[in-house]
Amino acid sequence: MPTSFQQRIQARAVAGLWRLLSHASPRQLWTLSQSLTAILQPFLKRECAVTRLNLEVVYPDMPEDDQAMLARDSLRHSTATMLELGFAWQGNEDKVAASIIEVHGERLLEEARQSGQGAIVLAPHFGNWEVLNFWLSRNFDFTAMYEPPKLEPLDPIIRAGRERCGASLVPTNSRGVAALLKALKRGQAVGILPDQEPGWGSGVFAPFFGRPAYTATLLPKLVARTNARVVTGVAQRLPGRGYALHFLAADERVYSEDEATSCAGVNASVEGAIALEPAQYQWEYKRFSKTPEEECGDPNFRRHRLYSSRNMKLARRHR
Template sequence: MLRLIGCLPFVVNRWLATFIGHLVAAFPSEARRVSEINLGLCYPELSPVERRRLARQSLVESIKNTFEIALFWSRPNSGMQRIQSVDGGEALQAAVDAGQPVMILAPHLGCWEVLNFWLADHYDLHVMFAPSGLPEVDNLVREGREHFGSTMYPTTARGVAGLVRAMRKGAMTAILPDQVPDRRSGRHADFYGHSAYTGTLACKLIQQTGARPFMAWAQRLPGTQGFELRFRPAEESIADADLDASLSALNRSIEALINEGPEQYLWSYKRFRRPPEGKRAPY
């Protein structure tokens, strides 16, 4: 199915995704329920009507993301051709020119695959890859992500060690910082005023390598216009030796990025599914 979607022209891909997205958003579903719960927690200042509207917009954008990455995994050059502008790239380039390792922190916002392509095409990008367990899907993802020369590492201790070695030599890496990690790889930190189990890998890598952290996302432009890449320096205290302070700074940086385009965030993701001991998940 992913390869079939990847055969569609971009205009047809976007039209079909928008149509299906509005259908999905119009009817009750688990994704819509979770989105509304998350938005109630993270944007309590919005009215119920505004939160429902934002939840539905987010679902439409999520379907667009699914369809477009199916196309871009099959035809990576098509994704690169859709990048219209880059906002904030000067500071990123300055850090690279200074010989610093750079860490890109890209939450589930906009089209992260297009961002991956651009970074791999412009820099020495090293990233981790967690297999899905479906060889055909994994091969498709690898074909797309490695097309522009990125180096992939398994999500194992050996893979992390390889990534650290590359970063100490000045390589760039990119991490999805808002994924809920397993029980051994995270700690609770404030996220939009609520405790969220947050992965420690990004903060520990920054501390170990001295990497300069940047927040980034690929904003989906209206219609079929394409994408604008956006880069923002993360809070400096992400590098704090106190891990709790570092994680709080990480989540504040994620919040600031999401607030640039909340309708393009994956609100259907159960970000608060691992609450502190003695508390219940909101879902």
């Protein structure tokens, strides 16, 4: 579909904003995110409602006031992540590298790579995953899947930002999976976003904070074909200072030959990363939109949907 004039204008505006913000420091970007969040919150009704619903599910015993505070903090961090994209993709490389002031668990990643069977980094939507990509591609031969943005004119800008330190981006299709397999067989590192809901037929239901979540079976397939080692990686924001990278041992179930068990291990690994600081996870994503009832063709599956119109309305009242 040809790019419309409106899309080109939108893309130019976004690209211009990224260029402008690329010159800011993490401290300045965090300060700006606090002010901007207060301005944007009344307009982010869907994001706020989804966040509240997700938090009610994953932290059912948390007092309502604490859930509300966590929801507000989560929105602040999500705003900060958006503002930091220009910094991560276009900022001076030495300055971005200097903003990573702590690295924890690097030994786990090194051991995984030295096994000779490749290393798979599970990188959930926590903190600033673009900073994690920057560090990984700067320090290792690194391959990651990439899905082009809806605003097509932004594609070359985002690709250039993610690949500028040597990362190799591959499409989210069979060709991309083949490229990941080749990289692993060369003993290299690959990155996977483990908390995106795949299309029907590409996943299984596995518990995520006790609720069934449709989870991609890509990781079990890669492990079965390569015996690669798995590590969870995140870039935790240290507000006003920079970032701390954490590499955590994946749940041992990820190595199971049973895909459902392996996916349960993937979700448990994501839970372990979230525990570092729950406010830095992207709770506004509809992680539970698919249901087992829908998969099996139950005509009443809608009553089991978390993000029903009724639940969204109730969540908005409690913002």
